[in-house]
Amino acid sequence: MKMKEKAHMDLKGRSLIEPADLNLKEMEELFVLADRIRKNPQGSGEVAKGYLMATLFFEPSTRTRLSFEAAMLRLGGQVIGFSEQGSSSVAKGETLGDTVRTVSCYADIVVMRHPKEGSAKVAWQELQIPLINGGDGGHHHPTQTLTDLYTIHCEVKKKGRLILGVCGDLKFGRTVHSLLKVISLYPQVEIVLISPPELKTPEYITKHILEARGVPYREVESLEENLPQLDILYMTRVQRERFFNEADYLRLKDSYILNREKMSKGKKELVVLHPLPRVNEIAKEVDLDPRALYFKQAKYGMYIRMALIMALLGLERKEEHDDCR
Amino acid sequence: MIVDSINNGIVIDHLTKGKGLEVLSLLKLGNVDYPVALIMNAHSNKYGKKDLVKIENMMDVDLTVLGLLDPRATVVYIRQGTVAEKKNLCLPEKVIGAIQCKNPRCITTVEKDIPQTFLLVDRKNRCYRCEYCDDLKILKGDGLDG
Numbered sequence: 001m002k003m004k005e006k007a008h009m010d011l012k013g014r015s016l017i018e019p020a021d022l023n024l025k026e027m028e029e030l031f032v033l034a035d036r037i038r039k040n041p042q043g044s045g046e047v048a049k050g051y052l053m054a055t056l057f058f059e060p061s062t063r064t065r066l067s068f069e070a071a072m073l074r075l076g077g078q079v080i081g082f083s084e085q086g087s088s089s090v091a092k093g094e095t096l097g098d099t100v101r102t103v104s105c106y107a108d109i110v111v112m113r114h115p116k117e118g119s120a121k122v123a124w125q126e127l128q129i130p131l132i133n134g135g136d137g138g139h140h141h142p143t144q145t146l147t148d149l150y151t152i153h154c155e156v157k158k159k160g161r162l163i164l165g166v167c168g169d170l171k172f173g174r175t176v177h178s179l180l181k182v183i184s185l186y187p188q189v190e191i192v193l194i195s196p197p198e199l200k201t202p203e204y205i206t207k208h209i210l211e212a213r214g215v216p217y218r219e220v221e222s223l224e225e226n227l228p229q230l231d232i233l234y235m236t237r238v239q240r241e242r243f244f245n246e247a248d249y250l251r252l253k254d255s256y257i258l259n260r261e262k263m264s265k266g267k268k269e270l271v272v273l274h275p276l277p278r279v280n281e282i283a284k285e286v287d288l289d290p291r292a293l294y295f296k297q298a299k300y301g302m303y304i305r306m307a308l309i310m311a312l313l314g315l316e317r318k319e320e321h322d323d324c325r
Numbered sequence: 326m327i328v329d330s331i332n333n334g335i336v337i338d339h340l341t342k343g344k345g346l347e348v349l350s351l352l353k354l355g356n357v358d359y360p361v362a363l364i365m366n367a368h369s370n371k372y373g374k375k376d377l378v379k380i381e382n383m384m385d386v387d388l389t390v391l392g393l394l395d396p397r398a399t400v401v402y403i404r405q406g407t408v409a410e411k412k413n414l415c416l417p418e419k420v421i422g423a424i425q426c427k428n429p430r431c432i433t434t435v436e437k438d439i440p441q442t443f444l445l446v447d448r449k450n451r452c453y454r455c456e457y458c459d460d461l462k463i464l465k466g467d468g469l470d471g
Contacts, residue, residue, distance in 0.1 A: 096436050116432040118457025122439060137430050139458060204459050208446060 012314030015131040017120045018140045019182040027182075030146065031153045034300075034307040037317075041074065047310060047317045048077030054107035055081030056100065057134070058114040063276055063298065064134050064143070068111045071305035075315070080107065097126045104129050109313055130312040138172040138239070144275050145178040146308065147301035148234070154300060155271050155293055158231055160188060167194040167223055167256050168236035168281055170201040175275040176236055180205050184215045191217040192226050196255045198248070199238065223256050227265050233258070235274045235294075237281050259283040266291065273297055331360070335386055336401040337378040342366060344395045345376030351390060352380075359383065372397075389417045393424070393464065418445050424453060424462060431458035 011026060022030070037044050053072045057065050060083065069079045096114065100123040103110060112123055113134035120133035120140065135141040156162065164183060166176050170193055180201070183189055191210065193201050200219060210217045220226055227233065238253045258272070263286055266272075274282060274294040286292050310317065337348060345363045348354075354361050360381040369375035380386075384402065391398060392414040402410040420443045426433050433439050433455070443453035443462065451464040 095438070096432070097438075114432070115430075116435060117428065117430045117459070118432040118455070119436075121457050122432050122436055136432075137458075204454065204461050208454075208461075 011311040013130060014312060015124050015127070015133075016142050016308065016312070017124050017131065017133045019142045019145045019178045021142070022146075024185055027146065027149065030304060030307045030311060031150055033310065034150055034303045035154075037306050038300075038303045044075050044306060044310075044317050046076045047315050048072060048075035048313065051075075051077040051109070051313060051315075052107045053077055053079050053081075053309070054103045054110045055079060055083075055134075056103060056110060056112040056114075057081065057083045058085040058096075058112070058119075059135070060084060061113050061134070063301075064113060064141075065111075067298070067302050068132075068134065068143075068305055068309075071302050071309055074302070075306055075309060077309075081111075096122055100131075101126045109309065132308065132312070135174060138174045138177075140178050141174045141275075142178055143301070143305055143308065144175045145182050146304045147297060148175070148179050148273060148275070149182065150304040151273060151293060151297040151300045152232065152271070155296070156232065158269060161190060162188065162231045163190045163192065163229055164232045164234065165192040165194055165223075165226060165230040166234045166236070167258075169199045169238040169252075170195040170236070171199040172239050173236040176201070176234070177205055179234065181209055184210055184213050189215060191215060192230065193217060193219045194221070194223050194226060194256070195219070196221060196252055198252060199255070223258070224262055224265065227262060228267070230266065230270060232271045232273065233266065235272065235278070235281055237274075237277070237279045254280065257281055257283060258286055260285045260289070263289055263291070329360075329362075330406065331379050331381045331403050332406050334359075334379065334381040334383055334403055336403065337380075337386070337391065338375070338399045338401055339369065339372065340376040340378065340398050341372075341395050342374040342376055344398075345378055347394060348376075348378050348391070351394060352386065354378075354380065357383075388412065388414060389420055390423045392417045393420060416445055416448055416451060419443070420445075420453065424464075426455045426458065426460060427462070428455065428458050428460035431455060431460060433457055 055065055055068055065083060072079050096119060100110060104127050109130045110127065111132045111134045112120060115137050117137035117139035120136045124131050133140055133142055170176050235258055240249050257280060270291045272292045276294055276298060340348060345365050349363055362379040364377040366374050367377050386400060396414050396416045398414045400412045401408055421440045424441060424443045426441055433441055442456040444456055446452050446454045453462045
């Protein structure tokens, strides 16, 4: 039997600037929609026909931009945009506000990445159409968070208390900040923050989010000592572009390298995630380990972005349901 | 020392000792042509010493900025020689345009015409958060400097 599956009318016309813009129920609904898309990708081919997405990338990105573009094209929509600041009028001195306002005259939905923190909020204040923050400096990256949580939703089978370890650059790593903000809303989560002292998690996360929500957490330096307790290990790279001083970057870049030897100390059910791109924090040999899920995570990212685009545009998809026969 | 009472205007009372000069500077009272009196180190039953500013013929004052500068101060509005209204100051919940975000990665450092907006997150520790980049700013002492 054919039925129309309605996307989230609650989300229609809304924007995603930071992870907290979605509550847990809304995220779970997106996961359900993404599950359906993933299980029957052909059912979405015409959903966004006639819709245009603008991808405004003021900072280089391969994965996020291509993931969004692939998501929109797979939904049957079209994409315009630029992939570096030099290609935009900002290079001529135009304000960010004016740029996004102009683009909103052409497109139905905007995805933006910008190197400055808080830029997505500024853009949102100028827009009348949905905006998705594709990363604003070291601040938020909410669709990576959706990707991370969706991967956990699909791949982590353990019930009850989960111990999440996040490792690497916890100071500038926006994916970590966004993930911690949301995962701390889930009950029964314990967090281990693994970083060198110079790259510790900012206080606005530890004091004002984790402590304020009563989430058990500890800040440690050793990956090896803490790996055996973890259910999920979230690795991040030390981000060269966030440093003002090259010497500091070179000193810290190899702080943590996950290799086969360290993996041998992890649980059998451990799930290793990474927002990618990696530099050298995960050795290539780890890719063969079935617990290494970072490339699968990238694919999940496309499905959850398809679901998000559908929800924000209020699109419906025709789907054949076995259980509705 | 005798300072005339004012007929219409504002008295900023109970200022922390030493804050009076900052208030004059903040409210740009150095070049006005109406009477302004600054009393420093006046006796206070409650605080021991206090500063006090009297401004004749001015009824409009930015309470947000004053609250940030010295949350213990009191603003007294005088109309026709009598006290018309008294307001106790406190740290404002939202501050627009009075605090500068010092995070070099914040969009407010490059984008023109964005009002610098800070939200109070911890009253006890005088801690504010930039509405755009979430950077925290703890106001030291009783001043506006972070």
